[in-house]
Amino acid sequence: MTQVQTQTKMPFLFVGLLRPVLISAAFFMLLTGLAYPLFTTLVANVLFPFQARGSLVERDGLVIGSAVIGQHFTRAEYFQGRPSMTLGADPLDPSKSVAQPYNAGSSGASNLGPTSQKLIDAVALRVDAYRQQNGLAADAQVPVDAVTSSASGLDPHISVANAQIQVSRVARLRHLPEADLLKLVNAHTEQRTFGLLGEPRVNVLQLNLALDALKPAHQPPLAASE
């Protein structure tokens, strides 16, 4: 009797598993893979529509980027972001990849190790370029964030040290007093969250937007095409 009891209570290894195995796969896919993300999307678009769509920043009715994603600044009259190693399709031959900094369609990093000569050479070149652009001495030490590439290739921030060094260049090119720009940098410096988390930092896109508001860029934005 006990024997029978045990057998009905504890069936053979695989008996009766087929149905729950198959149905659980399909049902939990619908539940966790569709119902959950779709419901979350619905709630997100009701509560935080701006963030849910990618924190898109508009100027004069034109989407100019995302508040949390960095973009490529090449002109000396703008504050410049960190080096970016993202790639993009070669316009001449789409099967090949070429350097395309701040390509938000394909995040990427150098992935070079600390003993890579490629890394050392790249940093050395950036250090020289940074010194020249900002009129620093030939042996000046340059803030590390200005000469190393970020992890995402889309880093929206630079360090306060980096922003402060760029002030005199931008002030000269924009014909603005340096003191005003230092104030602008200070106003756009985000401090550590709760005084603890993260690092003090400056969002380059937002700083440049404020800069344009202070005094428009020389070239109208759309005139420049790459």
Added chain:
Amino acid sequence: MLSTMLEFAVILGLMTGLAILMGKWLTRVFTGRNHALAERATYRLLGIDPTETMGWARYGSALLLSNAAMMLLGYIVLRLQGFMPLNPLELSAQTPDLAFNTAASFITNTNWQAYSGETSLSNFSQMAVITFLMFVGATAGVVAAAGFIRGLSRSNAADIGNFWVDFTRMLYRVMLPLCFGMALVYFWQGMPQTLSSEALATTLEGAQQQLIVGAVASFESIKHIGTNGGGFFSMNAAHPFENPTPLTNMLHILSMLLIPSALTYTFGSMLMRRRQGWVFFGTFLVMFVGFLSIVYTAEQSGNPLLTRVGADQVLSATQSGGNMEGKELRFGIADTSLFVTTTTGATTGSVNAMHDSLTPMGGFVPLAQMMLNCVFGGDGVGFINLIQYALLTVFLVGMMIGRSPEFLGKKIEAREIKLVMLSVLAHPVCILGFTALAALWPDTLNSLNNQGPHGFSEVLYAYTSGTANNGSAFAGLNANTPFFNTTIGLAMLLGRFFTMLPMLAVAGSLAMKKNIPAGAGTIPTATPLFMFLVVFVVLVVGGLTFLPALALGPLVEQLQLLTGQTYK
């Protein structure tokens, strides 16, 4: 410096508090008698009897078979991506070897990615395959731990619970509500959550910028709570859409540690041995803090070769300094070091910096933690791995003093130690065997992004990450080749099930034994002394097994960095 120490202390303090709350909650989930309405409906749909009790073998079979079916379903949908909706960018389906790798990766809670999210997966695949597999993979891990702990808590019992009940409850009562709540915070902080695939922008300088968006917040919450770790985007939690602020970074870290740390408390509650639970929590924490200090020191010291060419890496009021190659400015060195230690300790595999660009000793830590695989460890399996080392410790100590080993009031005999050794050995055999094979494979050199010892580290890291079900990478390695896809895919499956199933068998075997009262020869296991003994055994076993391989990678690289040796 001081603020960094304070930050680490606050976050670890928060983790401890959350471990208690979550531990209590998990105890109720695993031991509650009542089934909720939705759960009863699900049991009817699945056609299972919630009162059935399962021995370890049947419990393990249900886990293995349901995981196999889910992996197969994921594979099929990935291969059919071209015919599925929500694919406006018309991304083509993954190749068979890549889809196998992806499906194996996500069901085993590894989340190794040989593809880049932006250019390979549609919004539909990100939800229906990736988000789905992240949920069920992580849930299966916790459920294994539930069965395991139940086995340890019983005596003269033939069963360790009901797999379907544990799975459904874990999903309904923990995973889904937690992930939804966390997603609310995430999109408030700036993560996208939309069905669109892209947004187009014209930058301030007039260039076109294509922003890839999607259901990111719902993805990120399960990714970290489930210690999964695969990124929506190629650059994972370094991408500003996946990790926009230092606050989300901290929430990611706490999410990853949540369930692994809570299980020590749950264990203490279910066995009515709370001190023992805290001893295991302490074991995790001691190792964690040790490894964290190594990463932080190494990364903050920076790369001497970059100082030589003019980079200023000194910490000051206006910059974080340190080795910033492959790091994000908003996280700096401190938040990155904590993330690196957490993601490879709690085997998540999400990254907020590129591990390939860490300093040699900074890269040594992730490798070492994945090799030990029990510094918190992944959801469920981390705790199981720790018990495996605890059993080994009582066995070794028992041998030394000539007493038959006991653990939790049960005699540990040949059968248990054999199973423990199977699990202890499967891990290094898989890592070192596949690494050796890859080192001999002629095409491997073409996949490397770095030469010299760092190149070897890239390969070693790949198999360590796969076997430990971590999923992070020295991402310079081009792993999307049939050889790497297949071997890393196998490493993930072997690493998952060859440790989980033997340990379930141990639990089943302990459940059947009778309780014996502690005698004079019993080694007390709920003491700080035992905690250090376990740490010692973990480090000795791990060190003896893996030091030779580590010496060829990060250790020799560190020496070469100091002498200024570089590679093309």
